[in-house]
Structure formats: C-alpha cells, structure tokens
Amino acid sequence: MATLEIQGKTFEVDGDGFLTDPSIWNEDVAKLFAEADGITELNDKHWAIIKIIRDNFEEKGNAPMVRTICKETGLKLKDIYELFPLGPARGACRVAGLPKPDGCV
Numbered sequence: 705m706a707t708l709e710i711q712g713k714t715f716e717v718d719g720d721g722f723l724t725d726p727s728i729w730n731e732d733v734a735k736l737f738a739e740a741d742g743i744t745e746l747n748d749k750h751w752a753i754i755k756i757i758r759d760n761f762e763e764k765g766n767a768p769m770v771r772t773i774c775k776e777t778g779l780k781l782k783d784i785y786e787l788f789p790l791g792p793a794r795g796a797c798r799v800a801g802l803p804k805p806d807g808c809v
Contacts, residue, residue, distance in 0.1 A: 710736040722797070722804040726761065729801025737799045741790055750787050750799075752777050757800040767797050767805040 705724060708717045713736060716724045723729060734754060738746050746754075756776050760768035770792050774781060781792075788795030793805045 708740070710740050718804055720794075720804050723801050724803070726801045726803060729758075733801060734799050737801070741788070741795055741799065743788070743799070746799075747787075749777070749779065749783070753779070753784065753787065753792075753796050754800045757797055757802060761800070761802050767793065767800075767802055 706717050706719055706721075708715045708721055715728070715733070718724055723733075735746060738750070743750070753773055756773055757767055760766070760772070768776075770781060770784070773779070773784065773792060773796075779787075784792050784796065788799065790798070797805050
C-alpha cells in the first residue's frame, strides 16, 4: 500500500493518491489534500461540492454523477474545473476523501 505525506502527516492511499480508508477523512484532511493539489483555500463553493460528494458516498456508497453535483450546487462544469483543477473525480473526490471513483482514469 502506498502512503502520501503532507505537512508531516502520513496517509495510506491507493496508487492514484486516493484515501484507502474514507472514515479517517475530516475537514483538516480535506484542506491538506486540497493544498497538495494546488488549492490554497477551500471556499463555500468548494465545501458545497465536497458536502454533496460526501453525502452521496455515505448514502449510496459511491460518488455522485457530475450532473448531480452541477444540479445541486447550481454550478456549471467549467466552474467545478476552476475550483478543482484536477476535475470532479480526480480532484474533488480526492479532497472529499473518497476512494477512486469507478470510471476515473
């Protein structure tokens, strides 16, 4: 199993840098992963996306479709890419502490 060290904290991750244990996620972990992805500050729009992703994961066991994120936040796909430059799956789901979503290459 791979590990990722961010600011002196070590996390077990898969080969793509996603947490292997989503239960250890919290807001501080999100901030660390965001910073590692080049996001200097998480604003209300970031947190709205993260909340939708986390809620969907806790309810259904997987990440929501991008359409759902756009619909529930009122953001367009390009807005999500501006907030999470690595995209909704690789960026937002990683910051939200989810395992790598199916279909994410």
